Amino acid sequence: MxxxxxxxxxxxxxxxxxxxxxxxxxxxxxxxxxxxxxxxxxxxxxxxxxxxxxxxxxxxxxxxxxxxxxxxxxxxxxxxxxxxxxxxxxxxxxxxxxxxxxxxxxxxxxxxxxxxxxxxxxxxxPSSKIEVELLQSQVDQNPNLERMNSDFNAFIKHKYQDPIN
Missing domain, CATH: 1.10.287 (Helix Hairpins)
Incomplete structure (x- = not known):
């Protein structure tokens, strides 16, 4: 049982x-x-x-x-x-x-x-040099990414260089 x-x-x-x-x-x-x-x-x-x-x-x-x-x-x-x-x-x-x-x-x-x-x-x-290099190689291989990168950099420069204007 x-x-x-x-x-x-x-x-x-x-x-x-x-x-x-x-x-x-x-x-x-x-x-x-x-x-x-x-x-x-x-x-x-x-x-x-x-x-x-x-x-x-x-x-x-x-x-x-x-x-x-x-x-x-x-x-x-x-x-x-x-x-x-x-x-x-x-x-x-x-x-x-x-x-x-x-x-x-x-x-x-x-x-x-x-x-x-x-x-x-x-x-x-990216937080390390390797990550930056990897992203840069992807940008270098893709023209659209390069244009997006330059647009992004222009946006960042405009927003943070002199955010009063």
Whole structure:
């Protein structure tokens, strides 16, 4: 006579079985074969697959929501840095004292560095010499990329060289 299992033991067995069902299903094993290998009914395998798919869908939704939240935070951070840089340029042009202008330029430099590091951490801007060389070789091989690169450089120069105008 088999021993009676506690609720937690039974729950653990079900989790293990569902992982096995998922693993076998991903290997393209049929429901019939999975049921046979795990000594359960096809109905049980089908139910497990439904739950596994539902859990995967929920995880994916959470990931999408998290990415959206991260994107929003990054956009707000970059907008705040842009606003700070605009204000610093306004103050730079208003100030007459060389000492004050130097202080403003130091703050601007730190802000540019912060923005660059943020963009690099997101993979939007290359962070190593090798990455830059790889991108440059891609640009060199594709005339459209070269034109896009020059357009981008003109945009950056216009936006950040003198953002007051």
């Amino acid at each position: 088999p021993a009676i299992k506690s609720g937690s033991e039974k729950s653990k067995e079900i989790k293990i079985r569902r992982r096995q069902v998922r693993r076998l299903w991903l290997r393209k094993v049929s429901i019939e074969e999975i049921a046979e290998q795990l000594n359960v009914s096809e109905k049980t395998v089908d139910r497990d697959l439904s739950l596994v798919r539902s859990e995967s869908h929920q995880r994916l939704q959470k990931d999408v929501e998290l990415q959206g939240n991260i994107q929003l935070v990054v956009e707000e951070h970059l907008m705040a840095l842009d606003e700070l840089m605009r204000e610093m340029w306004v103050n730079y042009h208003k100030q007459g004292s060389p000492r004050t202008k130097v202080s403003i330029l130091k703050i601007l430099k730190d802000t540019y560095v912060d923005k660059l590091e943020t963009l690099q951490s997101l993979g939007l801007v």
